[in-house]
Amino acid sequence: MKETVKAHVGEAALLLTALIWGSGFVASAVSLRHFTPYEILFGRFLIGAVLLAGVFHRKIRNIRMSTLKKGAVLGFFLYGAFLLQTVGLQYTTPSKNAFLTAVNVIIVPFISFVLYRRKFDKYEVFGALLAVLGVAVISLEMSFGIQLGDALTLLCAVFFAFQIFYTSLYVAKEDPVLLTLVQMMVAALLSAVPLFFQEAVHLPRNGEALFSLFYLGIFSTTAAYLLQTTAQKFTTETKTAIILSTEAFFGMALSVLILSEPLTLRMILGGILIFAAILTSETKGDFGKMRKKYPESLEKDTP
Template structure:
């Protein structure tokens, strides 16, 4: 039961992140990317600290160390993605970020010699192909923005991998609080270094950042951390990769984006990827088992 609750939380996280694309687009009209990152992580750590203040007394040294590492990977991923977006197209930025889904199982293999699940790996590659259909404008040109975004994918992959590893022994909430706090501190350092201390107070901009802070950061990362206690890192990465699909859905609903054949193909491929990863083709294995039993009789 916990497994299914965890996977449901990951799906909700992907849906929230998908909707975040729209609110990020709106907030960029009022704030710089560095300001948005600092604000959203600050909102996250303030809300979590206020709601779970009693738990803060139970923070262990190991939680601080592990939360620090996760926070560095998290902010580094967003920073590289933001800088990369200045030199490449949004579609390539979204696609290359999603490459983390195929990096995660290889991190587990090379770092800990963990066997790669062939069904999850197949699902990961299918998910990447699906995301390519959803977001990528097919060009062969590679620039510095693409390389920075690919580095961002590695940072996200390590954040997902180590979340799954650390959450087995740590309180998921406390791990998230420390992670948010570290990302917020790094965010404000970047804002100060870039001399961006002048903020907009337009209502639309503030509401957009509040959505990103409350839902896309606080709620989503809480759900991700808790959920990864009950599922593998590769399966988590595959489910989280559906944010590209949900981003498309919200763009169609809220921004009146037109549905294309490529979008439909991409959505189907992502769905198949999740089914393969989730069921491990158990239907076919059961069918083969029944046929073998029948033949033996």
């Protein structure tokens, strides 16, 4: 019973993470008016690292070498995913970029199978396919040409899939706070490298620039990844990827509410498919277990 409650709390935390990331689309759009994409990456990861170090400084003295190594792996995949997504966006459309990034939902169970021979859960795999279909309906435009940006974004999805997979693997034995802290520090260090190749670094000069960057750093990075890492203690990596795919739905919904984008039938249908994906992965086997336990009562209630 306790494990079930923890699982539901963890899944609720992942849904909150997706909501925060969805709101990050609006903040990112505002930030791009004032900063280059590479400056935004460095700023959000630096804010995340500093904030976590400040709030949880007492935990740092207990950090283990295994946490440093595992956090570094997560930081590498996290930064690589964001970098590939950012560069890929320069050579493809935003809709294809969003869709191809969401393909990580399908990649996660295959990583589990190839590396650890974990059997495919048919409900979770079907849910993953529904989630990708939902994101496609929301974001994908009728443009099927393959461009350099598409390949880079697909590679970005692979990096995100590995970040999700290894988070589930590592958080079972590591402190999620310290794991997130090291991940942010490594990502911040790596994201500083491209800044050396810029002609100039733009410093925030007004309240809008500061607010958007700090929103990304505090909420979309610090809070969201801390929630994700902690929540993955209590659910599977495939279900994690499915729930996090609701980021596309929340991004769409908040764009309609805040940026006054028109609401279309395609958006509604995509949202329905994504939430159907969550229900498919969430209720898998629950009905089957009930049927085994109470077969007679269920048959009586069935018309």
